[in-house]
Amino acid sequence: xxxxxxxxxxxxxxxxxxxxxxxxxxxxxxxxxxxxxxxxxxxxxxxxxxxxxxxxxxxxxxxxxxxxxxxxxxxxxxxxxxxxxxxxxxxxxxxxxxxxxxxxxxxxxxxxxxxxxxxxxxxxxxxxxxxxxxxxxxxxxxxxxxxxxxxxxxxxxxxxxxxxxxxxxxxxxxxxxxxxxxxxxxxxxxxxxxxxxxxxxxxxxxxxxxxxxxxxxxxxxxxxxxxxxx
Amino acid sequence: xxxxxxxxxxxxxxxxxxxxxxxxxxxxxxxxxxxxxxxxxxxxxxxxxxxxxxxxxxxxxxxxxxxxxxxxxxxxxxxxxxxxxxxxxxxxxxxxxxxxxxxxxxxxxxxxxxxxxxxxxxxxxxxxxxxxxxxxxxxxxxxxxxxxxxxxxxxxxxxxxxxxxxxxxxxxxxxxxxxxxxxxxxxxxxxxxxxxxxxxxx
Numbered sequence: 001x002x003x004x005x006x007x008x009x010x011x012x013x014x015x016x017x018x019x020x021x022x023x024x025x026x027x028x029x030x031x032x033x034x035x036x037x038x039x040x041x042x043x044x045x046x047x048x049x050x051x052x053x054x055x056x057x058x059x060x061x062x063x064x065x066x067x068x069x070x071x072x073x074x075x076x077x078x079x080x081x082x083x084x085x086x087x088x089x090x091x092x093x094x095x096x097x098x099x100x101x102x103x104x105x106x107x108x109x110x111x112x113x114x115x116x117x118x119x120x121x122x123x124x125x126x127x128x129x130x131x132x133x134x135x136x137x138x139x140x141x142x143x144x145x146x147x148x149x150x151x152x153x154x155x156x157x158x159x160x161x162x163x164x165x166x167x168x169x170x171x172x173x174x175x176x177x178x179x180x181x182x183x184x185x186x187x188x189x190x191x192x193x194x195x196x197x198x199x200x201x202x203x204x205x206x207x208x209x210x211x212x213x214x215x216x217x218x219x220x221x222x223x224x225x226x227x228x229x230x
Numbered sequence: 231x232x233x234x235x236x237x238x239x240x241x242x243x244x245x246x247x248x249x250x251x252x253x254x255x256x257x258x259x260x261x262x263x264x265x266x267x268x269x270x271x272x273x274x275x276x277x278x279x280x281x282x283x284x285x286x287x288x289x290x291x292x293x294x295x296x297x298x299x300x301x302x303x304x305x306x307x308x309x310x311x312x313x314x315x316x317x318x319x320x321x322x323x324x325x326x327x328x329x330x331x332x333x334x335x336x337x338x339x340x341x342x343x344x345x346x347x348x349x350x351x352x353x354x355x356x357x358x359x360x361x362x363x364x365x366x367x368x369x370x371x372x373x374x375x376x377x378x379x380x381x382x383x384x385x386x387x388x389x390x391x392x393x394x395x396x397x398x399x400x401x402x403x404x405x406x407x408x409x410x411x412x413x414x415x416x417x418x419x420x421x422x423x424x425x426x427x428x429x430x431x432x
Contacts, residue, residue: 056347056348056349058262058347058349059349133348136346136347136348136351137348139346140342140343140346143339143340143342143346143405181424182420185417185421186424188396188399188417189396189399189421191399192395192396192398192399193392193395195399196395196398196399199355202346202348202351202352217388218388218392221392221428222424222425224427224428225425225426225427227427
């Protein structure tokens with residue numbers, strides 16, 4: 001599904017493209033300013049992503065980000081209200097990429113609901129595993145007092161919830177998920193399992209296959225709870 | 231044993247004062263927001279006096295958490311002993327936890343923030359006191375199997391972990407969405423039901 005977020009998605013590969021396609025949209029004098037603003041934004045996001053990933057969220061200051069991005073502290077603040085906003089945007093950009101990939105893959109998945117859920121989470125781990133510190137920062141920041149109210153706490157991610165819900169609904173229609181299960185409870189359990197598997201990354205430096213294996217067992221255990229009852 | 235000297239008593243009182251002030255400030259301003267200087271000022275003493283008793287802020291926070299976790303484990307274990315079956319025992323343990331933090335949710339929030347940080351998280355989560363909370367859930371499963379209420383469970387350890395994680399996963403609703411104890415009870419009951427489904431005796 002192509003959403004506006006997907007089209008404006010910015011990551012390493014498309015940063016140039018996103019900026020490049022901009023001049024076509026607006027009149028010339030505004031373009032320059034808008035383009036410059038966009039460039040600053042992209043540089044700040046990229047610098048912040050690297051720093052959060054290596055020194056963590058708490059260990060990174062706005063000054064560090066500005067220095068790494070090669071822009072002034074002032075221009076970081078003209079684009080973002082706070083460090084929490086920068087983190088929020090970094091995660092948003094990354095997750096847009098992940099969800100674009102899931103939107104492509106999910107409709108083609110075959111097999112039982114259990115297997116489809118396992119594949120879906122395996123894609124998550126493969127996508128995030130090189131950036132677990134960033135992911136952990138995102139979870140920790142959800143409890144941080146300094147996080148702006150506009151930021152999206154990790155647990156409330158509506159796209160992931162919707163994907164799981166679709167997966168379960170398909171299972172109900174195909175007969176391998178009990179029709180009377182509480183969707184929200186099941187979704188929450190899967191989301192909780194997903195977040196907590198990151199403890200392995202934090203504690204043991206676990207790799208994607210290890211995290212996937214543990215998650216597979218957790219999903220299987222939850223799946224016995226949504227098996228159709230006779 | 232020697233009776234504590236006056237000096238030792240004074241030191242104990244100082245520690246208690248610092249801990250009380252720190253508890254209040256962590257609750258009001260979060261872990262990151264509270265500084266040692268603020269804590270010292272709130273306790274009515276110098277930062278030097280605080281540092282004479284605690285190595286740093288994380289030491290102070292850990293001490294508060296450890297004290298709470300011992301009390302929490304006691305409350306959860308006691309609550310579980312009044313459950314008639316395994317579902318009820320685990321649910322009662324969870325509810326004892328939610329009740330414990332009901333009046334100090336900001337502190338719970340600070341604990342999650344620290345628990346997920348790459349710096350101080352592992353020490354907090356790996357502490358024996360934290361493990362004893364998980365263990366008491368595992369104990370309920372073991373006993374239920376012994377009673378014949380649950381079948382033998384090759385996934386027992388994982389199931390206990392997941393039950394405990396489900397317990398923790400409801401805190402954001404309590405912290406950010408003002409869920410009541412009744413809301414939490416209804417949610418936890420369903421979660422326990424799903425997680426025990428695979429091991430129930432038919």
